[in-house]
Amino acid sequence: MVDRSGELSPAILLVDMDSFFASVEILDDPSLRGKPVVVGGDGQRGVVASASYEARRYGIHSAMPMAIALRRCPDAICVPGNMARYAEVSRQVHEIFADVTPIIEPLALDEAFLDVTGAVKLLGTPLEIAHSIRYRINQELHLDCGIGAASSKQVAKLASRSAKPKIVGDRVVPGPGVYVVLDEDVLRYLHPMPVRALFGVGPTTANKLSRLGIETVADLAGLDPSMLERHVGSAVAHLIVDLANGRDDRPVEAGVKNRSIGHEETFSQDSFDRTQLDHRLRRQAQAVSSALRESGQEAHTVTVKIKLSNFEQHTRSLTLEEGLDDHQAIYEVASVLLGDHDISAGVRLMGISASSLRPRGGPKQLHLGLDAGSTADPLVTQEARFELREALDDIRKRFGKQAVGTANLLGEDGLTSPGQRDVAFGAKELPQILGNDEEI
């Protein structure tokens, strides 16, 4: 077959790692190879974050409750997950991307868009570039991935799924590894797909569309968006009809910063204890503040969300003139927001998120040291705190997150410094966060 991928303009790749978390676990513990491995919490509310292809043969997939997964495959090996390690491997993957193009837009630890238009002259056609990326990831990191190539993000993303291995019955059928969709084939490729495949169509929108008799992308493509506006809103209506017709000119955006940085936990058991919540809140504030500083940003809005055991959800937020990146300050604001919330129903989930992010190091209005005691020079204290944080961040960057921390995080096994995500998924002792590395 003739390689016509050079016609793609722009040339966009979506690289999606195969069973990323599970594969990293197998890499680190070769005795797991060939076995059904699931990563996720085994607590009551544990959720599958990633499953090896052996596990998928039993119908296990990510986001599935762990209890169901273990019922389908009682022999599955359940691993609690180590986000810090996955982040490290993800960085190595990104180093390979960076050799190809600087225009990288990460979607998750295991997934990223690459705009390789500018690399074509130097490195070959998009198809060749994709194969060389796969080859290097395989040779250097011993991991597999699927790559979709197209001239739009939407189609590249879908193509990456076509590139991946499939489960047919209880067999794993290898995929082509790289799947290219040329512009002239886009509509033929998209139209048979269910509407759910499109970006912007979640379960709710899909249900609404289904009630209107719209099941496939082809159904959607023939519609006038104004007919849908009443049902799904104007913005979504236009977006999805455009996508269904292959119109998608969203660029790959390198260095897009998150619009918010958050940390939330679903507790393995509902919490009724204000002191315990307070302790969690403090940990979350630390996680959020270190993620903020890692990204070089500070937040002007702090939001606290809680979900009660009856699934009632409350969010409260506060916007401040001053940008925050300090865990103590974030904790203090969050604590005010949590305030005297009625928690008698039991708290199932709690989280802090930081938004209205601005680059750090911009102008900063200094405070008079009103709260300091009369003995200490308040201005020295303020500057000193700033410098202390800088120094701690520097140490963590060089020696790892566990290298230094405050005493309240010291446990029997040393420091349990919380990263934004490196808490196991619904493990019995630790709070759980939801995450999934891919869908099949």
Place this chain on the structure above:
Amino acid sequence: MKFRAERDSLVEALGAAGRAVASRLAMPVLAGLLVSVTNNDLVITGTDGDLSIKVELEVIGVENGSAVIPAKLANDIARSLEPGAVTIEASDESVSISAARSNFSLRTFPVIEFPQVQITSERQLSIPSAALADALRQVVRASSNDDARPLLTGVLLTTHNGALRLVATDSYRLALRDLDGSAAALGEEDILVPSRALTELQRAITGDEDEVVGVTATASEITFSVGNVSISTRLISGTYPDYRQLIPESYPNRLHLGKETLVGALRRVRLLVKDNTTPVRLSMRQGGVDLKVVSQEVGEGAESVDGDFTGEDLVIAFNPSYLIDGIEAVKGDEVIIETSDGTRPATIRAGEADGYRYLLMPVRVS
């Protein structure tokens, strides 16, 4: 209750007392104004539970008595009547407002539900109103409107070397003013007065030459009386931050400038500030100061102002509005800006010491 009053003075009195009426109501009756007539004296009282404003007015009394009338509606009606005499008469559950050929009847609130507004007089002092108005103009603007820090939403009244001292800060800047010779009667206790009451007091002061503001205070309340208006407020309880430790004893650098020229230049460069994070940079050097605002999306503006500078050359950045606030409040034509370095507070004061000082924290720029 029945009385007759002239429309304009009635409208003014209803408006003044109505300013204490809160927009969000803890009790329905607080949406009303208590109107009481004794012989020819009319007293109108509005309160939100914390702040009360009482206005006295001479009227033609017909029948003594009281009623609580809906504040906003009564004011709106009175204001739109034809000029001339207005008659107000209360019956059991309503009040009639009539003038010329207009006649309105409004439902009233039970008088018994209206909170008692007490004015006690434990400590007393009187302050010439012109001097107090000056001090309020200089200080109140530095107080905070952030309810999360209630102490800072007030103005501290304290004594300093026999003078009455007013202090306010929002933690970015601090304004302070000493009023000579008026503190003796205040006693040892510091008093923390909500800024809102002082803003109302500023309105009530007419600026007449011989006018005096009477102040009476208890441990929990303070009342200011000026002309026919009395403003009472609950005090803010708590210990005010120790502001004295913030005021540097001396500064290495001093810049002496003409006030109007500086304010004019700052106002012009401030035109480029489109958010509240963009600072103005001051480069202080022999012979004066250069001002510069760089606004990323908009562009930049620079000004140069001549003046006397002593000390080391220095670049320091400020929130331009805070800076203008402090300089505008200076009396006289000259202003002195004293600085240590780019991260320590600067002080703004008049060319000649007059009891006003404005401490301003810089904006740290990289």
